[in-house]
Amino acid sequence: MKRHVASIIVLNALLVWQNCLAAEVSHHKVDVCVYGGTASGVMAALAADKDGANVILVEPSRWLGGMTGGGINHLDWGKGNTVGGSTYKILMEGVKEQPRAHGGHAVQGVGNKEYRERFKKAVEDRGITVIYNHRIGEVHVGDRTIDSPTRKEPIAMNESVAVTNQSNSIRSITLDYAPVDETGCPIPEPEKRNAITVSAKVFIDCSYEGDVLGMSGVSYTWGRESREHYEESLAGVRPSLWVHDIDPYVEPGNPESGLVPFVQDRKVGPLGSADTLSMGYCFRHEFDMSGKGIPISAPTNYDPAEFEVYRRA
Template identity: 35%
Template sequence: MTAHQEGASVILIEPSRWLGGMLSAGIKPAQDCPMPAAVGGLTSRAVFGFGTNPYDVQRAFQDWIAGAGIEVIFEHRVRSVIRTHNRITAVQLETSTPDKWGVPLPASDAVPDGEVHAAVFIDASYEGDLMALAGVRYRTGREAREAYGEEPAGVRPVTNWTPIDPYLVPGDRAGGLVPLLEPDHGLPVGAADDYTQAYNYRFYVTADPTRRADLTPPDGYSPADYELVRRYVAHLGSDTEALRGIFPGWINSGEYNYQRASLITNAPVGVSRAYQDGDWDVRSRIWRQHIDYLRGLHHFLSTDPAVPADFRAATAAYGLDASVFPDTDGWPPQLYVRVSRRLDGLYTLTHADVINQTRPRDSIGLALFGVDVYPVRRVPRHNPETGQLGVATEGDMFIGGHLGTGYPYGVPYRAIAPRRSDCGNLLVPVCLSATHIGYAATRMEPVFCVLAESAAVAAVQSLRAGTDVQDLDITELQNRLVDRGQVLAWNAGGESR
């Protein structure tokens, strides 16, 4: 929309049938925005006014784009990239038609279909495929503490430790771990690894039969796959509130979210590790795994005699609310991919930026949130105090709460720009250049909207100047952003631009 408003011709490539990403899949536009005055531009003037029901937001995005006459190529994704020297000249596409529940087409089922030539490209996807296929450097996983001097980086102390035997045959290590657990890699606190935080669906449930879409068990369902849940339920006893932490989770502005304080919750843990740099065969399988896990969990909690009868009955009454996501039988059309690839660009956003220890002069928008990381692993672990064997999660943290350090920090233009040798006509406002910790505070949907608007202005200015994106006149860019209403700086005592 911004590039169109700035006078450029635009083609938008959308792998699904829907626009809006997570904003039309469960996260409300103003959610995760603890200080609205720090958000400007189109995000404040338009997106925040799109409503609160995800289906209404989805239609608002589509009406907005259609009203502007912007061409959208739906159900296609990038397959390969054509380059000349350090510039992308074209992207070759493939089909990506989602199934009835919104799961993307596996790579093995996709076929080549079309090619788009352009002067400048913006990768605004959650996965960063255009960036990766263009040969641009990127990161995945968690950096070590010493890599950027970030105290919270790398492997973390365990959380949610629970005295549950982790082995299929209790006490018999040789028999292997129960499902939903993985072996502990044993790396020390602060070490780097290739894990990232859990994903989930931001779904709506209802017991109203006029809106309810049944949650049926997946093919091949076996209660044995939920043996860890059985043991956790036995540990919780009749604590209904704790049981609700497993399913449906905690209520977050109307939709259900991952209850990070629960050992078991409404999404699988650890599978996001493979998603980050996986192909669409892997990713499609992981989307399906999230759906089937939730279906099986609901069935187990609705039927298994190990679950208290009252809670079984309450859970069985729930189905997905098909009125919220009518096109996909109540399933959100986007998996909440909290983080995947991260650009290795001109500037790496770190914890120091998040806690206002830096003042970048090339800010193109503000971010504000605590370091918000959901669990990355669930592993067997001995209690550090008693030595007793149990099960725990690892990696989750929420440093600073919703307000972070209390006032917003600037995201520099250099954090969305690749190195010149990597690519001269690509900007990456979503998979931006940041550490695991820096990204964990910056990854909010309103911030992505702000950075995407600024990226589009930069793209048009680069196009008109005939320069690589790395050579942009930052003062000219910032002046235009301020003209558009973007907020670029914040003083502890109040707003400034």
């Protein structure tokens, strides 16, 4: 008798535990899901909401604005008259444009913290739901569930998204809870997998790396199309903004010594032509010069040669 009672207690405990797990998984169903609270992501969410859609905005980090909202103190090149519509109010209100020696303008008077507040206020004023600190874990396309490559060892993308005869529409995405660490960087492993599921009629990928699109298996391209491809007069290769006299060789003046790291020997094509290049980018850090910041130690794989081109610049 005691054994049966104990079994019933254990079974009830398991059922309660499973019910708690099910209750913890939040499920949102909306018209439009925007993944990536970058500046473009915020504007996409605002535009969809303005058109009457029920919108949810997912941002893997702790704030909105992407590079505009974190890491850059001002917009360091451009002209205000190229910004219009809803974007103008957020980016240009209250700023001063200072002409630069090489052309264009530096935008001053508004820092990244204020831009973050502007993006946040814009979505709050529209009542748009924002999910912070959650990143893509799975994409559900037709009857397939595709795991994020960050969840396991890297594999070939065409192996993880083999096309089937089922519908290729994205039905939903599942998000992992992965809050940033004390320095604001994303943690390598999420604290909770499958924390939130978002179903939507339309998914807009505004992440910098195209996380949702890459996992969904859609076709894609990169680089610049030619002017003729879409009949865009300003498409394709454009004139260089600046040309610097930097010796590109490992041994200055000696072509036989080879190029320093990250210098390409590929010639730029004619104006308006296509290429298969992508813009280089990286993390930009803000340094605390007061002595109260976090100490910086050299990484174990530090190679001074990788920074030679910057030293010469």
